[in-house]
Amino acid sequence: MAKPVKQTEEREIKLAVPPGFRLPELPGEPLEATRFTSTYVDTEDRRLARARVTLRRRVERGKSVWQLKLPYEGDRLELEESGGPSGPPGGLAETIAGLVRGKELAPVAVLRTKRSGVRVRENGNAVADVVLDEVARMDGRRIAERFTEVEIEAVDGGDRPALERIAELLRASGALPSDGRPKVFRSLRIPPRPVPAFTEEAEHVRAAIEAQYDQMVAHDPGTRVGRDPEALHRFRVATRRLRAILRAAGPLLDPGWSSELREELKWLGGVLGPVRDLDVLLEHLEHARAELLHDERAASAELVAKLVAERADARAAMLEALASERYVALLDRLEAAAREPRTLAGATTLADLAAREFGRLEKAGAGVKADSSDDALHELRIRAKRARYAAE
Structure with missing residues (x-):
């Protein structure tokens, strides 16, 4: 993907x-006052x-930039790229391609700050910029709402x-707790998804599919950016969970329909897996090398370099898959499944579905001994996960 100009x-x-x-009064120096308009x-x-x-x-001040903010390790990752009013520039558009999937982007709020x-x-x-934002939400040329908030943002x-020490000083001066939502979410209504009426069993399955589909698309942008390995990890987990849900709920579902979805999810897991596995391996090696003597660390550098190159190739293949029509079609089918499986x-x-998976787990566990192979233990672990997903 094209790299955004700036990541923060x-x-x-x-x-x-x-x-x-x-x-x-806070220790430091005043920031230059400014005004800006944000069109979300x-x-x-x-x-x-x-x-x-x-x-x-x-x-x-006459400068136009596009800013995309993603969840990141409990905080936010901001991607910024210069661009005009016609729409988000290439790097940002590619980052949200899996979320948007061809749907039109249109203004939903204009805030003047x-x-x-x-x-x-x-x-x-x-250590931080403490800013007082006086915000006007616009409705055309009319001010629809005014509000003020304080942001304490880490620097250097x-x-x-x-940040917490500064927040305590501000609370002592009258500032109040906040839910931490972005400004635009104060006025942005998220419409409920239309869902047909189902039996209790079918509704449980539908809701489980929806939850994992939401996790997949939520972590798609972070996976593309590649800065936070946890985004890929959670994306992959959601893919695996969804396959397990479709498998466990098999007796409740159209067999041809669910089988096709499981096969496509298997394909997706196959392109996500190598990158994630190498992330884990490289992290483990980094910790292990820290315990080695200098000469041993130097000797292991060639191995690490080969794994880094292998990961780069695997990531390139993953990004190609995420840009494919096959992936877009899979997300569209999963979105439809989240509404109406x-x-x-x-x-x-x-109860019968869960009992079936726990029965399989019990049978597999009976065959595992203290000297069983790693493959046998791994298979038991998979059975345990399937049983857990079925119970959920």
Whole structure:
């Protein structure tokens, strides 16, 4: 994918403030006051918002940039690329391709912000920018709503404890806890997905499919960016869980329909797996090499280099798969399955489904001994996961 111009880990704390709130005296220097306009875009059914993703075009002092924010290790990852009003530029558009899948992006909110603040220092070192944002949500040329909030955003070496210390000072001055949502989510309504009426068993299956589909598309952008290995890990887990759900719920589902979905999920898992496996192996080697003597570390460098090259090839193949029509078609089919899976009336009960998987686990466990092979233990582990997924 085309690399966005800028990537920033955004560690911040948001606070609500009462009317008339002003920042207290804080150690540091004032930030230059500024004004900017942010136009947020999303699909009609709010695909980005459902995945806790925001995409906006920000205009400040005549400069126009697009900013995409993704969940990242409990915080946010901001991707920024210059671009005009016609739509998000190439790098950002590729990052959200799996979420949007050809749906039109249109403005959903326009926020005008007046920002002032302080760069806070501790022991002479800059740790955070504390900004007071006075925000107007626009409805055409009319102001539909006004609100004010404080953001404490880490800079340079600022860490979470430093942000918490500053937040405590602000709370002592009247600032209030916040739910931490992006500004646009205050006014953005996410419409419920239309879902037909189902039997209790079928509804449980539908909801389980929906939950894993949501996890897949939520971690698709982070997997493409590649900065956080956890995004790929969670994407892969959701794919595996979904295959297991379709397998466990087999007696409730149209067999041809569920078999085709499972095969396509197997294909997807096959392109995600090599990258994730190498991530785990390289992390393990990094820790193991730290225990080696200097000469031994040098000798192992060639092995690490080969694995890094192998991972690069596997990642390239993965990104090619995620850009394919086959992958888009799979997501479309899973989205339809999350609304209306093809079920069979009166086939069995949920308790029977779980009992069947636990029976298979018990049978497999009876055959495992203290000296059983790694393959046998691995197979037992798979059976245990299937039983757990069926119980869920």
